[in-house]
Amino acid sequence: MAWTRKDLLGLEDLSKEEIELILATADSFKEVSTREIKKVPALRGKTVVNLFYEPSTRTRVSFEVAAKRLSADVINIATETSSVKKGETLIDTGANIQALKADIIVIRHNYSGAAAVLARHVDISVVNAGDGWHEHPTQALLDIFTLKEKLGRIKGLNVSIVGDIAHSRVARSNIWGLTKLGANVTLCAPKILIPVAIEQMGVSVTNDIDSALKNADAVNVLRMQFERDEGAMFPQQLEYFKNFGITKERLQKAKKDIIVMHPGPLNRGIEIASDVADGPNSVILEQVTNGIAVRMAVLFLVGQARDTKDETTN
Amino acid sequence: MKLLIKGGRVIDPANNIDDSLDILIENSSISRVARNIKNTPNETIDASGKIIMPGLVDMHVHLREPGREDKETVRSGTRAGLKGGVTSVLAMPNTTPNIDSIEAARLLKSIIAKDALANVFIAAAITKGRLGKELTDIAKLKKQGVVAISDDGASVDSDDLMLEALKIAKRQKLLVISHCEDKRLAANGLVNLGLTSTRMGLRGISKESEYKRVQRDIHLAERAKAPLHIAHVSCSESVEIISRAKKKGIKVTTEATPHHFSLTEEAVLGYDTNMKMNPPLRSKDDIVSIRQGLKDGAIDAIASDHAPHTENEKEIEFERAEFGVIGLETELAVSITELADSGLLSWSALVEKLAANPARILGINKGTLSAGADADIIIISPDKEWVVRKEEILSKSKNSAFIGKRLKGVVEYTICAGKVVYKA
Numbered sequence: 001m002a003w004t005r006k007d008l009l010g011l012e013d014l015s016k017e018e019i020e021l022i023l024a025t026a027d028s029f030k031e032v033s034t035r036e037i038k039k040v041p042a043l044r045g046k047t048v049v050n051l052f053y054e055p056s057t058r059t060r061v062s063f064e065v066a067a068k069r070l071s072a073d074v075i076n077i078a079t080e081t082s083s084v085k086k087g088e089t090l091i092d093t094g095a096n097i098q099a100l101k102a103d104i105i106v107i108r109h110n111y112s113g114a115a116a117v118l119a120r121h122v123d124i125s126v127v128n129a130g131d132g133w134h135e136h137p138t139q140a141l142l143d144i145f146t147l148k149e150k151l152g153r154i155k156g157l158n159v160s161i162v163g164d165i166a167h168s169r170v171a172r173s174n175i176w177g178l179t180k181l182g183a184n185v186t187l188c189a190p191k192i193l194i195p196v197a198i199e200q201m202g203v204s205v206t207n208d209i210d211s212a213l214k215n216a217d218a219v220n221v222l223r224m225q226f227e228r229d230e231g232a233m234f235p236q237q238l239e240y241f242k243n244f245g246i247t248k249e250r251l252q253k254a255k256k257d258i259i260v261m262h263p264g265p266l267n268r269g270i271e272i273a274s275d276v277a278d279g280p281n282s283v284i285l286e287q288v289t290n291g292i293a294v295r296m297a298v299l300f301l302v303g304q305a306r307d308t309k310d311e312t313t314n
Numbered sequence: 315m316k317l318l319i320k321g322g323r324v325i326d327p328a329n330n331i332d333d334s335l336d337i338l339i340e341n342s343s344i345s346r347v348a349r350n351i352k353n354t355p356n357e358t359i360d361a362s363g364k365i366i367m368p369g370l371v372d373m374h375v376h377l378r379e380p381g382r383e384d385k386e387t388v389r390s391g392t393r394a395g396l397k398g399g400v401t402s403v404l405a406m407p408n409t410t411p412n413i414d415s416i417e418a419a420r421l422l423k424s425i426i427a428k429d430a431l432a433n434v435f436i437a438a439a440i441t442k443g444r445l446g447k448e449l450t451d452i453a454k455l456k457k458q459g460v461v462a463i464s465d466d467g468a469s470v471d472s473d474d475l476m477l478e479a480l481k482i483a484k485r486q487k488l489l490v491i492s493h494c495e496d497k498r499l500a501a502n503g504l505v506n507l508g509l510t511s512t513r514m515g516l517r518g519i520s521k522e523s524e525y526k527r528v529q530r531d532i533h534l535a536e537r538a539k540a541p542l543h544i545a546h547v548s549c550s551e552s553v554e555i556i557s558r559a560k561k562k563g564i565k566v567t568t569e570a571t572p573h574h575f576s577l578t579e580e581a582v583l584g585y586d587t588n589m590k591m592n593p594p595l596r597s598k599d600d601i602v603s604i605r606q607g608l609k610d611g612a613i614d615a616i617a618s619d620h621a622p623h624t625e626n627e628k629e630i631e632f633e634r635a636e637f638g639v640i641g642l643e644t645e646l647a648v649s650i651t652e653l654a655d656s657g658l659l660s661w662s663a664l665v666e667k668l669a670a671n672p673a674r675i676l677g678i679n680k681g682t683l684s685a686g687a688d689a690d691i692i693i694i695s696p697d698k699e700w701v702v703r704k705e706e707i708l709s710k711s712k713n714s715a716f717i718g719k720r721l722k723g724v725v726e727y728t729i730c731a732g733k734v735v736y737k738a
Contacts, residue, residue, distance in 0.1 A: 012513065089626075089629075089630055090630065090631055091629060091630065109631070111631040111632065111633040111634065112514055112515035112516050112585075112632065112633065113514065113515075113516075113585030113631065113632040113633070114631045114632075116584060116585045116632075117585060117587075117630070117631055117632065121629075131515070132515050132516075132633070133515030133516070134514060134515030134516075135515070169515060172513075172515060195511070195512040196507060196508055196509075196511070196512060196518065197508045197509040197512050198509075198512050200509045201509070201512070201513070
């Protein structure tokens, strides 16, 4: 199949085949990062703009490295240094970036749906690098890529996602991606962090961490953001670690080869114990490496889709 | 000046008429409705194949003037209404300033006298600044000619204050219109609470935030023995509560908007800000309840909740965009398409919901084709189809939830006070 979307806004929109195409493309790009000269000319002459309305180092750097390994020119715009602070709207900013003849905008925004709004108002490609609580598709793709690399398949796997599901774009993208590829997904969190009706997305929900780990082939541990002020119901850090933290003791009751993932940055001793994060089951740094291949694949595919589209309209 | 409308199907539920009749208008009023009127008018309109009905009475409209003339004005809003077949509107008081004082009411009246192209009735605020703290001078506002009071956009949280307002309104023979929303339960939500809010990663607005307030206000109205009108019901629980109250004999009426009986929450999934309104689009089950309520009489009226906003306020990130959609130009056609054409409502019932009932609820002498009534009449082609196009919208604001939709029913003539004020 051929990739035809100019944008990647979320995994909810994608078919199983489209997700598999990204994973296969990432697979072929992974080797580039092992070369002595880590560069291919796939996006030579193209300009990628990282438009970040939220502080982010790892995602921004990962996209930047990915774009550069494809030989694209990269421009980083962070809100602190841009005219956004002067009150420019997202749509105006998008129009200006388009007028600079950029080819792809990678957007991170604190509002859910911001990437969709931008994509509707520009003709160039938009890649969602995380919008509010909505989606973070490349993170989920790199999680899935890593899982597949480790376990050889996704279909039939038991994957548990633990942590603040309610406010997590990583969780939502993982749920869409994993369920489309046939995994069994279990969510585990304190009740207040489970959003309403999420079972209707085809997942199981539990408040018991041991049962979430029991048959899991992999556990994806979400970052707890205690800076959120959600009122008295929000769990305290120590209490959270006691009830939901991923510890060595808990893993001993799980499958021996259970894969432990985390999107980073880590809160050691809060959602994950240090000896687990650094232990034999952890693939956290491999996720970072795979993130580059996955983002290369996404940038390449959306860039190519636009080229094809331009040819047909000319 | 005599105008004769010949050969159309006249639908006037207030007089139990659905028949092929002629209508003779003399000056500003209807002089006769009868078969084969022989008269020598100054002008004749051939309405064969058309439906003739009273002009719509839209009891929920935000004209935005005074204060936000960039969104809409009395002139632009009434012009848009005429195109949509609306000859009377109730202007909501959440303007700048709010219509919460004699001075503000006078100001609005002077604008209406100068600029209105249709009948504009005024709803004043229940509380000063619509802040829910202190009642307005309801008796004096009544003397200014307001026909209802409402804090629309906000709900009066205090039970005592709301009860007091209902008691005074009853003495003053004024209607209280309640925007039922417990903001604490609505929790800064943006879309329907449930799978939709979860999928979109947005805070949800629970149905509870609406129906609990519906329940409270009905209870207070019962205690005050005062009539109460519930604005824009959006969920099945509210319809159920209102239906039960009516059966108990409580004087409660309600309205539904075209978007709430025709669009589900699915429409908002692409973060289209033209699908963002309050109350939000709800589930399929809620739509079924609202339609059923329109059919069985639990819901009395159709009103647009016409809420114009500029592109600057709408063409932005979903979370920042204003709530609300326009509706004056599409409410008749959406109602025909969704309710009459589908056979859910008879044409008579449809005209009741759009004209006769809202006029009766407001206690205004509109919504009928009785001899002697003001000649506010529309002539429509019920089967003619059209597509809603942004560039054809007359309202100053273009935030319609129906852009791109194919609808049935075109207004050919709008007659207001005996004059043809709009012609397709």
